[in-house]
Amino acid sequence: MGGIVLTLGYIFATIAALVHVLIFLMESVFWMRPAVWKRFGLRSQDEADTIRPMALNQGFYNLFLSIGVGVGLVLLATPTLNFGASIIVFFSVACMLAASLVLVITNRRLARAALTQGLFPLLAIVFLVVYYAIAY
DSSP states (O other), X not given: OHXXXXXXXXXXXXXXXXXXXXXXXXXXXXXXXXXXXXXXXOOSHHHHHHHHHHHHHHHHHHHHHHHHHHHHHHHTTSGGGXXXXXXXXXXXXXXXXXXXXXXXXXXGGGHHHHHHHHHHHHHHHHHHHHHHHHHO
């Protein structure tokens, strides 16, 4: 049972990391495409131009969190580092979840985006907490 719960935690952490890489691409690489900035609720190219530096920075935050999850998952392949690696994964997905909560609290219209950003980190946290509660 514990192995399945832990595996599910890692699967959702991996999905969360991949979603945040996608968000990075939208905010930092493809931002100037109208189809992208319109997804963020902007109405004009002028608004997109104004927000571009912030979106670029925010995109890199998402990328760095994804890297944190990825590094933690890679370290899990080393049996002596499992607990420390789990902390890295947990911290990274907790940051992703917190960012999704900030998003929905500051703009209720972005609830769908917040759900997309926060669902898999939340599931990863739930399964990791359950696993460590059972294991220890």
